[in-house]
Amino acid sequence: MTHFGILCPAANGHLNPMTTLGSELLRRGHRVTVFNFLDAQATTLASGLEFQPLAEDEFPAGSMTEGLAQLGKLSGLTAFRYTIKLMTQVSDILLSQAPATIKKAGVEALLVDQVSPEGGTMADFLNLPFITVCSALTLNQDPKIPPFCTPWQYSPTWIASWRNQFSYQLLSLLARPIREVIAEYREEWKLPLHSHPNDAYSKLAQLSQQPPEFDFPRQNLPPHFHFTGPYHNPATRKPVPFSFEQLTGKPLIYASMGTVQNRLLNVFQIIASACEGLDAQLVI
Structure with missing residues (x-):
């Protein structure tokens, strides 16, 4: 039996797939503890996993929910800057507090969400093996691939590659506060500094619940990157009311923008327009 620890944001789109992985490990005879803010406690316990609260004073119950709701009202560069500010604050607090809690719990390996950039550094400091889980879009940087937050199509041309590299440099500049916080702790802990964003994984x-056809x-x-398909376990989710009687039996198209971005009404309008005239049923 191995005692696994889970580190991820306290947002449904990350917590649900990570607790699904944890539930499967639990079924296979392992012990699993989720280390997170109080907002993640109910979902964690409902999935049958152990829960260890972090930063209770800095992030009391309701604080992350409020922060994500505020983020959902923003868009564009304003939303990106708000995200960086929040992630920097979270990284700093977790790096200062979480390692001692994880060590005391006797964790032997970690599952780290890809958008929890401090997780790998904590694993390195504690000398624990860790696995990166891509609950969202795959963030691995590649000059041939457009950055995750851009609307560009893939193109193998050198112009597209130059555009991608320039955008990655801009993203790196905007995300510098997060990197600086992590670098400070790595230096203090005598760990080698990351020379590339992919070094954090x-x-x-590295596991992605995204099918390769969607990338x-x-x-x-x-070579250790694996597209596995979605992590979903209805048994660990709260039931959500749905008008099943309205389904017609036609092929079903399901549209959701996840935990934060479901307020982007223009995106749903584009999706609805694209589905117009199809012999299918759209559920938003």
Whole structure:
């Protein structure tokens, strides 16, 4: 039996797939503890996993929910800057507090969400093996692949590659506060500094619940990267009312923008327009 720890944001789109992985590990005889803010407690316990609260004073119950709701009202560069500010604050607090809690719990390996950039550094400091889990879009940087937050189509041309590299540099500049916080702790803990954003990800295994068909034609992923398909376990989810009687039996198209971005009404309008005239039923 191995005691696994889980590190991820306290947002449904990350917590649900990570607790699904945890539930499967639990079924296989392992012990699993989720280390998170109080907002993640109910979902964690409902999935049958152990829960260890972090930063209770800094992030009391309701604070992350409020922060994500505020983020959902923003868009564009304003939303991106708000995200960076929140992630920087979270990284700093977790790096200062979480390692001691994880060590005391006797964790032997970590599952780290890809958008929890401090997780791998905590694993390195504690000398624990860790696996990177891509609950959202795959963030691995590749000059041939457009950055995750851009609307560009894939193109193999040198112009597109130059555009992508320039955009990655801009993203790196905007995300510098997060990198600086992590670098400070790595330096203090005598860990080698990351020379590239991809250095933060696991050298053992990187898992993506995204099917490869939903991604661009990546050629430079590490050999330990695996597209696995979605992590979903209805048994660990609260039932949600739905008008099943309205389904017609036609092929079903399901549209959702996840935890934060479901307020982007123009995106749903575009999706609805694209589905007009199809012999299918759209559920938003």
